[in-house]
Amino acid sequence: MSREELAEQQAALLRALLAGGEVPPGFDAERLRVEADALLAKRRRVVAMLRPDLPEALGARYRELFDTYGRAHPRHVGTGMRADANAFADWLRERGEISAPPKRSALARLLRRRD
DSSP, rough: OOHHHHHHHHHHHHHHHOOOOOOOTTTTTHHHHHHHHHHHHHHHHHHHHOOOOHHHHHGGGGHHHHHHHEEEEEEEETTTHHHHHHHHHHHHHHHTTSSSSSOOOOOHHHHHOOO
C-alpha cells in the first residue's frame, strides 16, 4: 500500500469518526458509531469546562444542542478547543438559544487572557 493510499484511508476513518462520514470498508459500523459518540462526549465535556456559562444557561438542553452543533461542525486541524467553545456560543446566539454573550466566570476570563 502506498503512502497516499494509507493517508486516504486514514482520512476516511477520521471523517467517519469526527464528521459523520461513511464507514470505510473493513470497519465495523457499530464500533465506529460508539467511538464517534465517545469522542463527541469528550468534546462536549471540554467545552463545558472552558465555557461553564453555556451549560449553566442551557441546563438540560446543553447536551442535545452541543451534539447537534458538534455533528454539524467538526473541529478542523489547527482549531483550538477554546475557539471551538466560542464558536459553539456564537452558534447558540445565531439560533436564538442564548441572547447576549453570557458572562464568563472569573476563571474563564483568566484563562482567556493566557491565550
